[in-house]
Amino acid sequence: MRPRESLRNRQVNDPWHILPVQIVRTIAETTDVVTFEFAFDDPTVAQEYHFSPGQFNMLYVPGYGEAAISIAGKTPRNGVLHTIRIVGDVTHAIARGGLGMHLGLRGPFGNPWPVESLCSRVKKPSIVVIAGGVGLAPLRDLILTLIDRRKDFASIHLLLGARTPSDILYRYEIDDWELAGLDVHTTVDRSNSRWRGNVGVVTLLLERLSLPECESTFVLTCGPEVMMRYATKTSMERGIPDSNIWLALERNMNCGIGICGHCQLGPQFLCKDGPVFPFANVRDWLRVQDL
Amino acid sequence: MNAYSVKKDWFEPPRYKPRLAVFKFASCDGCQLQLLSCEDELLELADKVEVVHFLEATSHIEPGPYDIALVEGSITTHHDQHRIYEVRAQSKVLIAIGACATAGGIQALRNWGDHTEFLRAVYAKPDVIDSLSTSTAIADHVDVDFELRGCPINRYQLLEVVISFLAGRRPRIPQHSVCMECKRQLMVCTAVAHGTPCLGPITHAGCGAICPRFGRGCYGCFGPAGQANCDSLADNYLATRSNTQTLVPLLRNFNAAADEFRETGDRVDEQSDSGVAK
Amino acid sequence: MTLKKVTDGTHCGKTFFIDKLELEHLIAHLTSSGYTVVGPKVEDNVIVYAEINNLADLPQGYREEQSGGQYRLSKSPNSNYFEFNLGPHSWKQYLFPPEAVLASAKRSGNRWEFDSSTEENGEFANKFAFLGVRACELAAIGVQDRVFAQGTYVDPIYCNRRSNSFLIAVNCTTAAATCFCTSMGTGPSCSRERENEFDLALTELDTGFLIEIGSEKGAAVAELLNSREPNEIELQAGKSLLARAVSQISKQLNTTNLRDILFNNLEHQRWDEVASRCLACTNCTQVCPTCFCSTVTDVTDLTGEQIERTRHWDSCFNLDFAYMVGGTVRNDRRSRFRQWLVHKLASWHDQFDMSGCVGCGRCITWCPVGIDLTEEVYAIRNTPPSKRSLPVQSSDQSKVCAVGKVRS
Numbered sequence: 001m002r003p004r005e006s007l008r009n010r011q012v013n014d015p016w017h018i019l020p021v022q023i024v025r026t027i028a029e030t031t032d033v034v035t036f037e038f039a040f041d042d043p044t045v046a047q048e049y050h051f052s053p054g055q056f057n058m059l060y061v062p063g064y065g066e067a068a069i070s071i072a073g074k075t076p077r078n079g080v081l082h083t084i085r086i087v088g089d090v091t092h093a094i095a096r097g098g099l100g101m102h103l104g105l106r107g108p109f110g111n112p113w114p115v116e117s118l119c120s121r122v123k124k125p126s127i128v129v130i131a132g133g134v135g136l137a138p139l140r141d142l143i144l145t146l147i148d149r150r151k152d153f154a155s156i157h158l159l160l161g162a163r164t165p166s167d168i169l170y171r172y173e174i175d176d177w178e179l180a181g182l183d184v185h186t187t188v189d190r191s192n193s194r195w196r197g198n199v200g201v202v203t204l205l206l207e208r209l210s211l212p213e214c215e216s217t218f219v220l221t222c223g224p225e226v227m228m229r230y231a232t233k234t235s236m237e238r239g240i241p242d243s244n245i246w247l248a249l250e251r252n253m254n255c256g257i258g259i260c261g262h263c264q265l266g267p268q269f270l271c272k273d274g275p276v277f278p279f280a281n282v283r284d285w286l287r288v289q290d291l
Numbered sequence: 292m293n294a295y296s297v298k299k300d301w302f303e304p305p306r307y308k309p310r311l312a313v314f315k316f317a318s319c320d321g322c323q324l325q326l327l328s329c330e331d332e333l334l335e336l337a338d339k340v341e342v343v344h345f346l347e348a349t350s351h352i353e354p355g356p357y358d359i360a361l362v363e364g365s366i367t368t369h370h371d372q373h374r375i376y377e378v379r380a381q382s383k384v385l386i387a388i389g390a391c392a393t394a395g396g397i398q399a400l401r402n403w404g405d406h407t408e409f410l411r412a413v414y415a416k417p418d419v420i421d422s423l424s425t426s427t428a429i430a431d432h433v434d435v436d437f438e439l440r441g442c443p444i445n446r447y448q449l450l451e452v453v454i455s456f457l458a459g460r461r462p463r464i465p466q467h468s469v470c471m472e473c474k475r476q477l478m479v480c481t482a483v484a485h486g487t488p489c490l491g492p493i494t495h496a497g498c499g500a501i502c503p504r505f506g507r508g509c510y511g512c513f514g515p516a517g518q519a520n521c522d523s524l525a526d527n528y529l530a531t532r533s534n535t536q537t538l539v540p541l542l543r544n545f546n547a548a549a550d551e552f553r554e555t556g557d558r559v560d561e562q563s564d565s566g567v568a569k
Numbered sequence: 570m571t572l573k574k575v576t577d578g579t580h581c582g583k584t585f586f587i588d589k590l591e592l593e594h595l596i597a598h599l600t601s602s603g604y605t606v607v608g609p610k611v612e613d614n615v616i617v618y619a620e621i622n623n624l625a626d627l628p629q630g631y632r633e634e635q636s637g638g639q640y641r642l643s644k645s646p647n648s649n650y651f652e653f654n655l656g657p658h659s660w661k662q663y664l665f666p667p668e669a670v671l672a673s674a675k676r677s678g679n680r681w682e683f684d685s686s687t688e689e690n691g692e693f694a695n696k697f698a699f700l701g702v703r704a705c706e707l708a709a710i711g712v713q714d715r716v717f718a719q720g721t722y723v724d725p726i727y728c729n730r731r732s733n734s735f736l737i738a739v740n741c742t743t744a745a746a747t748c749f750c751t752s753m754g755t756g757p758s759c760s761r762e763r764e765n766e767f768d769l770a771l772t773e774l775d776t777g778f779l780i781e782i783g784s785e786k787g788a789a790v791a792e793l794l795n796s797r798e799p800n801e802i803e804l805q806a807g808k809s810l811l812a813r814a815v816s817q818i819s820k821q822l823n824t825t826n827l828r829d830i831l832f833n834n835l836e837h838q839r840w841d842e843v844a845s846r847c848l849a850c851t852n853c854t855q856v857c858p859t860c861f862c863s864t865v866t867d868v869t870d871l872t873g874e875q876i877e878r879t880r881h882w883d884s885c886f887n888l889d890f891a892y893m894v895g896g897t898v899r900n901d902r903r904s905r906f907r908q909w910l911v912h913k914l915a916s917w918h919d920q921f922d923m924s925g926c927v928g929c930g931r932c933i934t935w936c937p938v939g940i941d942l943t944e945e946v947y948a949i950r951n952t953p954p955s956k957r958s959l960p961v962q963s964s965d966q967s968k969v970c971a972v973g974k975v976r977s
Contacts, residue, residue, distance in 0.1 A: 093459065258720060261912075262890060264912065468850040474851070482638075516888075522845075
């Protein structure tokens with residue numbers, strides 16, 4: 001009998017190979033954002049399936065197509081979490097399907113957050129994670145990884161912006177993150193009567209944040225491009241070197257492996273060179289309109 | 292009114308068997324007939340929707356409201372002007388089908404003529420005729436959820452639009468040019484190889500490039516493609532392979548009143564020596 | 570006479586002479602070894618690539634006249650088989666087909682069964698022998714190899730078809746007015762020095778063909794032909810025909826620093842000017858032998874039970890191409906034309922270490938309004954930008970070399 005081919009090998013030689021998965025849990029985050037847990041049909045695939053924070057999967061609903069969705073985390077029973085904003089064909093189909101829905105998945109694809117290079121510094125760095133709205137989803141697993149290795153860092157901050165208080169994701173677990181040593185600051189564009197926190201853009205939080213040493217501070221950000229533009233600008237004004245800034249971008253991804261041409265930004269394929277980029281690699285391209 | 296501008300409703304398909312109605316305005320019925328000519332698929336479709344108003348198929352009419360209204364034809368009379376408001380008010384989604392409903396159709400040629408003169412020439416008693424001086428698209432009068440192009444429409448595209456609504460996803464109706472359909476089928480480009488004034492490069496795909504397959508130039512049945520550059524094509528064709536006498540009627544055809552075709556057609560017409568295309 | 574192996578045990582690089590009618594045997598041998606022979610054929614007054622059953626299918630005695638937006642085929646006074654250059658088709662339609670099923674989904678109850686092994690895998694499935702591959706086209710195949718077969722992930726359909734393919738190159742002895750392979754370093758003749766991969770390469774003389782062996786696979790087939798050593802006159806005639814093709818090439822694209830020049834001129838006013846002419850009709854990208862953009866969509870039966878994930882050629886000129894929730898990224902012809910040209914001539918170097926252009930000139934001929942990329946590049950290179958320009962870090966210059974040149 002032929003030795004069983006590893007999952008990774010199979011995917012490299014046949015990137016169109018679809019892994020069957022089922023929705024086993026749903027968590028309503030906001031009015032249009034839902035977190036789903038996907039369980040692999042095949043238990044050996046579930047064991048072999050490894051991803052790094054920042055990578056994404058192509059979720060496939062037959063008849064509706066695929067959507068590139070960043071991975072929000074893994075569960076103890078080897079399920080994969082995706083936090084999805086319900087906006088298009090595939091995401092609406094997933095939302096309608098809900099618990100028990102059977103669908104397909106290809107992945108993980110893409111370039112992850114540089115966790116290892118952050119952990120292995122001689123001088124313990126400070127980490128500032130800046131998230132806007134649903135941009136927190138691709139940062140969730142990163143935050144959990146950073147918390148796990150809390151002792152490798154001088155401090156870890158999460159600056160979180162949302163449209164309204166009810167648009168904040170993961171409200172049920174942010175307190176746990178704080179207890180585990182994450183310094184969380186939240187702001188909203190529009191408050192409501194119960195909101196006692198900040199109101200305004202997320203860069204205001206960055207301006208106010210006390211950072212002893214900017215040279216050894218790293219910024220990791222994901223959110224609307226406008227927000228990231230100001231977040232990177234403010235970071236650099238505060239003296240954080242541009243080589244310490246990383247961001248996750250979004251474009252129309254169709255294949256996930258850099259051969260369909262859709263997701264280009266200048267010389268980069270967002271799906272394989274990104275979605276996580278060192279700021280220096282994309283800053284020039286982000287300045288060009290309609291690129 | 293393309294696939295990307297569909298409203299939230301589109302993603303919330305009815306949980307019951309939806310009611311479908313077909314309405315006719317000024318038109319030749321050719322687009323409705325496309326629905327009938329689906330034959331095999333029509334039976335399966337009948338399992339999924341309840342056809343409650345389709346005069347071409349049955350005289351049985353049920354009152355609204357309707358989940359899907361397919362509207363064929365253009366608005367050419369005062370009566371129709373009011374009737375389309377009724378249809379809109381009764382329908383969850385309204386889909387305009389065909390060149391008449393999406394651009395005014397061939398009868399929009401009247402927009403360039405003298406309406407009173409037409410009436411006098413044709414009718415013994417013109418004063419009993421109630422008609423507008425223009426033929427206009429449905430979207431000029433009411434909100435339209437999706438516009439399906441073509442003279443006539445492609446039946447598979449019609450099925451796709453209806454099925455996509457039932458499934459709660461955007462219709463897969465690409466806005467690109469006919470050239471892409473031509474090239475994907477590895478057909479020879481009649482414009483470049485034979486010097487034919489083909490409208491394919493500025494025309495919305497959907498027909499499967501029928502005319503170029505038989506060595507004929509495209510004559511724009513599906514109206515302008517997304518962001519079509521009609522001026523550039525016209526200027527080039529006038530310089531290399533056509534003249535105003537050919538080009539103006541080519542642009543003023545089934546989709547004469549579609550914005551891009553109309554503007555370029557008028558500009559070319561003004562350029563022509565006589566000022567009027569023959 | 571049969572071939573004699575050269576001393577190192579390989580025939581590669583050896584050249585022989587065959588009669589013109591030997592091509593009939595070549596086609597027959599390939600067909601009987603299970604290849605579908607594909608080559609030039611006249612259809613609707615155009616040279617296309619289609620299945621070839623015998624010598625009579627080839628376009629004997631034709632020549633082409635090509636210019637921006639115009640292609641005319643005419644009869645030639647002599648009876649050569651390969652006096653034309655290139656029609657609208659390219660071999661990419663066989664290696665990267667315009668439509669292909671990547672995977673399928675079948676519903677059973679509430680679950681789906683997925684299958685991605687949809688391409689025929691039989692011994693004779695998709696085994697193509699390409700007859701008449703020009704030097705620029707060999708380079709184009711090399712470009713697509715990089716995209717589909719040499720990245721982290723490989724496309725199984727392309728790789729299967731590519732590894733099964735047999736390439737019979739033809740050296741150009743004439744050139745069209747739209748050819749600029751000499752600027753891109755890809756032609757007009759095939760060369761093993763340029764790392765062109767071919768199995769056999771033909772040079773058509775009036776009296777017969779010079780046939781060069783490019784691979785062991787090629788040698789095995791050539792061995793079956795009636796060949797002889799070419800004489801000095803024949804070799805000389807071949808050389809002068811190749812020189813004639815070079816001398817006929819008038820179009821030029823200056824590639825010096827081209828990547829940086831384009832990246833530094835993303836706001837050049839020429840983009841607005843060309844956008845006023847460009848139809849965004851996608852023809853240039855569809856005829857381009859290196860353009861690889863595609864989209865996968867689900868093709869569903871009416872019941873929604875059986876679904877095929879179908880890939881088809883797409884184009885960056887397509888308005889829907891860069892659609893994202895909230896709008897399309899390149900929402901005007903200016904940005905889409907810029908994407909195409911800058912990708913082809915600049916970004917490609919960063920992505921694949923080579924230019925995406927092989928200088929075949931198809932995009933010029935088959936543009937309905939005759940937009941000529943060499944003229945656009947010339948204008949950008951030679952007129953100062955009026956708008957703000959983007960400073961992009963200068964690249965390692967050695968990176969910017971034309972396709973086909975040997976890289977250090």
